Amino acid sequence: MPKDGGIGAATTRREDVRFLTGTGRYTDDIQTHAECAAIFARSTVANGIIKSIDTTAAAAMPGVLAIFTGEDFVEVGGNPAGWLINSRDGEPMKEPKRPVLAHGKVRHVGDAYAAVIAETVQQARDAAEMIEADIEELPAVVNMKDALAGDNFVHDEIGTNQCFDWGWIEDNRAATDEAIKNAHHVTTLELVNNRLVPNAMEPRCSIGSYHPGTGDYTLHTTSQNPHLTRLLISAFVMGIPENKLTVIAPDVGGGFGSKIYHYGEEALVLAAAKKLGRTVKWTADRSEAFLTDAHGRDHVTKIELAMDKDGNFLAFRTETHANVGAYLSNFATATPTFLHGTLMAGNYTVPLVYVNVKAVFTNTAPVDAYRGAGRPEATYSLERVIDMAAREIGRDPTDLRRQNFIKPDQYPYASAAGLEYDSGNYDALMDKMEEVSDKAGFAARRAESEAKGLLRGFGVNAYIEACGIAPSNLVGILGSRVGLYDAATVRVNATGNLSVMVGAHSHGQGHETVFPQVVAEMLGIDPMSIEIVHGDTSKIPFGMGTYGSRSLAVCGSAVVRATEKIINKAKKIAAHMLEAAEADIDFTDGEFSVAGTDKKVSFGEVALKAYIPHNFPLEDIEPGLEETAFYDPANFTYPSGAYCCEVEIDPETGKVRVDRMTAVDDFGNVINPMVVTGQVHGGLGQGIGQALLENTTYDENGQLLSASYMDYAMPRADDVPYYIVDHSQGNACTHNPLGVKGCGEAGAIGSPPTVVNAVIDAIQSGGMNVTHIDMPVSPHRVWAAMNNAK
Amino acid sequence: MYAFDIERPATVADAVAALSNEDAQALGGGQTLIPTLKARLASPEKLISLSGISEMQGMSSEGGALRIGGGTIHATVATEAAAIYPALAALASHIGDPAVRNRGTIGGSIANNDPAACYPAAALASGATIVTNSREIAADDYFQGMFTTALDEGEIVTAVSFPIPEKAHYEKFVQPASRFALVGVYVAKFADVVRVAVTGASNEGVHRWTAAEEALSANFSADALADLTVSADDLINDLHGSAEYRAHLVKVMTGRAVSKAK
C-alpha cells in the first residue's frame, strides 16, 4: 500500500500547494481584532553612550499607546548563550548581558533602544521618529585584530573584546607544533570566511498577546524552534512560567539559522501585550533584517598543513578569529568551536589536529549559525589548504585527497579532532563524482573555452560534516546548556487517520511530506491519511526544533519510536479482536492477521476499536491509540560528499561563471530523493552565493555598507548552473533507526571551496601564479589578483 | 513612507500647473521614487503621476531620429524600438527585471540621472535632444553630474529624441548586486563622427570619452583603442570595484561595444 508513497518515493511536496498558491499562513498574515503595532527606534551609530532618551513628544503623537526603553527591562534577565565555552586557561567565556532593549550603550547600527506601540504601524513609525535620543557616538570597534589589540571595549564591564580563547584539542597542541616544525613540507594559507546576511525570504515577525483572565501569554513568531524560544523566554529573559506561555511558529518562510535564536523583539511584544492588554505585532522590514538578523560566518583563519615527503598528512593547525558581533546570540559560541574545530580533521587519516579560536566582540550585528554553521568554515579552510598544498608539491588535488582518505574498512573511525565517524566511503564518492561530472571531458571543454579566450578551471572538494545535532550526553560534555534530543507523538484518530506531532519545525524542508512517508511505510497505510503538526508548543510534546540538518535523523527517529509503540499497542488490540494470542499476530501491509489462519482486521478497524472500547479488556489495555517518544541518538551523523565544479573566467574582466557543478553526497538512506535533491540545490545556490557574490561590509565606523539588495549580491537563477546531484552512494548511519544522515546543509558546506579551487585552477592555467583569492571571488578581486600576478 | 496625495493629470499643461506647487513632485514609473519614499528619505506632499498623459506615450521616427515619449516604459522601448534603433532597444531590455521594465520610464531615468543608469549613456552617445514642456536641451548640455541635470524645478521630460546612428552598441558590465552598470559604455557611429558615452564609472556621472571618440572616428575598430589609457582620477571607488578597475573596464567595454556595434 504505501509503496507509492512510502520510504524512497519521490513524492511531490504536499505543502507546496499552499505555498505556491498564496495560501500559506505566515506570522504576519495573522490578524487579530484590536491588534496594535510595535516599531523600534534603532541606533544609527555603531557605538555610543545613551545619555538620555526623551519620549515626551513621541508619546503625544496620535495613536501612541506606550513607549518602552531599556530602563523598562533593567530588572528582567538577559538573553543567554546556549553553550559555555572555556578558554585554554580554564577561564569561562565572557558573557555580557544581552538586554531586550539597549541600556546605557548602543553597540551596533540597528541596536534597538526604544519601542513605540501605537494603533497603526504608520503611527508608531511617525512617533518613533519623534523620540529624542541623545547618543554620544564613540569610535567603533570593527576589525577583529584591532578589537583584540585595543582598549576600546564593546562591553566595558568585561574589560576585553575577547569572548574566549579556545584550544582544541589542547592536549595535542605541543605534538602538533612539533609535527609542523619537523615536517618535510608545510603549506600555510591565510583566508577570510566572509560574513553573510541570511536573507530569509520572510522577514522576522512576532505577535504577542496576553489574556488578563488567565494570565496566559501567546507568542506567534518566526521561529525554527518554538520550544527553545519558550524556554529562553521563560527561564532566562522574562520569567513567564513555561505553562503560561504558548509559542507558535506557523508557516515560516526560510530561516537558514537566523530564526533559531530568541530576539529582543519577541520579549518586547509580550511585555507590551501584558501592559496594554492588547495584541501587539512587529514585522521587520528588509532593512531591519539586514541590520539585526544574526549574520553568519565571519572567520579570519590561518591554517597550516604539514606533510611528509610522500604527501601523507601529518597535522593541521589553525588559528581563527571568529567575530561574534556586539552581543552573544544563542549559539554564537558553539558555532566557531564545537561545530567547527571538531571537524578539522576532515575526511582524512591525519593523526594530529590543533585548532585555536579566539571569539571577538565587535560593534557589528551578532553572528551565529548560518546554514552549515561552523562546518562550512572548517571545510573551506581544509579544502583550500589541501588544494594549495597539492599545487605546491605538484600533485593532482584529487589524488592527494584520495591518498589521505579514511578507508571504508576503518569505521568506526576516531578522528584526530575528537569525533567518531560511523560510516562512509570517500573513494566511492570521488569515483561517482568523476563519473557523473564527466571529468574525463574536462580537457576538451577547457580547449573549447580557451578557443573563446576564456580560462577554464576544474575544482574538487571532499567534505565531511557532523549533523543530526545531538546527542545530549556528548553536547553536554562539550558545553551545551540544553539537551539535544527530539520528540514526537503519533495520534491515531478514531476514524483511522493520524496526526503526528513533531518537535522538528518545517520552514521549507518538506517535513509535511517526508515524515508521513516514514509512518506510512511502517503502518502500511496511505501517507495522505497522515498529517504533521508542528510549530506550536501547545500541540506538540516537546522539541528542539530544526537546524543542523537534524530533523529526520533525530525527530524522524522519535517518530519511528512512537510508531513502533503504536504498532505494539495495536497488536494487543488486534489480538483481542481476533481472539488470538498477541504473539501470533502478524502485521503487514496495514493488516493484522493471525498466523496460519485467514482471520484478519485492518489498521482502521483497530483504530476504531481503540476509541469505541466496547467489550475491551480494560484491565490489560487502555482505550485510545496515541504514543509519544523522545529520541536521543548515540552520536552525530556524518554525511560526506565529493564535489566538483568547472568555472570559466573572462580574463579581461575577471568575471567568473560557474559552468558545471556536481554534488555527490552520502546522506545514508534517502526517504524522498526529490526533497533531498531540492535541499542540495538550495545549499549549492547559497554556497555559490558565498563563493562569488555575497559580502557583508562594514566601514571603519561600523556602518553597514551592504545594507540592501542594491549592494548585497544574492545569487540569481542565471548565476548558478544546472546542477548534477547524486546520492546513490549512501552508507546508512549505523546508530539511528532510519539510517539517515541529514542533507540540509551539505550543499552550502561543500560548494564554496569547490568554486574557489576551480577559480585558482583556471587562473593558473593561464600562467598566472595566483594561489588564493578571498571570497566573494568577485570580478574585481579576480582581476586585481591576475593583474598583480602578471 | 509618509502620507501623500496623488494627482493624475491627462495633459502636460495640467501636470506643469500641478507641479508649480513647491511640495509636489513628478511620479514616473516610481521605480526610483517609491523606494525612496518607502525609506522615508523624501516627503513630497503631492505626487503628480505622469502615467495618464497620452502625449508622453509611445514613439515615432522622424527625419532620421527616434522620438520616445517621456512616459514610455522600458519594456515598450525594448520591443517597439527594436527595428528602428536596435542598440537602444537592447539597452532597454536589460534594465532591471520585468517588473522594473514594465513600470520604469525613460523620462524618469533621464530626469533622475543615476550615475550608473543606462539611458543617460544612450542619450549622450547618440547626441539626443531632451524635450521638456518648455524647451529642447542637447544631451551635452543636459547631463551635469550625478543626479544633476539641466532641468528646472517642475520641468517635465516629455520626450527624448535620438538621432539614429549607422551603428551602435551598449556594453554593460553589471554591478553584481544591483545589476545597474558597474561600467557601461555606449558607442554610436554616425557618418561623420563617433560618440562614446560612459556610465557607472565616474563621480561626475555619465560622460563622454573624447579620446576614444577621436581614435574611433579615424578607425572604427577596437584596435584603435590600443594606445589609449583611461585615468582613474575621479572614477568611483566602492565595494564593488576600485577606480583602477573601473578605468580598466571602460576600455574593455568600449572595445567590446565597438566590435559588437551594428
Ligand SMILES: Cc1cc2nc3c(=O)[nH]c(=O)nc-3n(C[C@H](O)[C@H](O)[C@H](O)COP(=O)(O)OP(=O)(O)OC[C@H]3O[C@@H](n4cnc5c(N)ncnc54)[C@H](O)[C@@H]3O)c2cc1C
Ligand atoms: C531593481 C531595479 C533595477 C534597476 N536596474 C536598472 C538598470 O539596470 N539600469 C538603469 O538604467 N536603471 C535601472 N533601474 C532604474 C529604473 O530604470 C527606473 O525606472 C528609473 O531610473 C526611474 O524611472 P521611473 O519612471 O521609475 O521614475 P520615478 O521613480 O517615478 O522618478 C524618478 C525621479 O524622476 C522624476 N521624474 C520622473 N519622471 C519624470 C519626467 N518625465 N520628467 C521629469 N522628472 C521626472 C521624479 O520626480 C523622481 O525624482 C532599476 C530600478 C530598480 C528598482
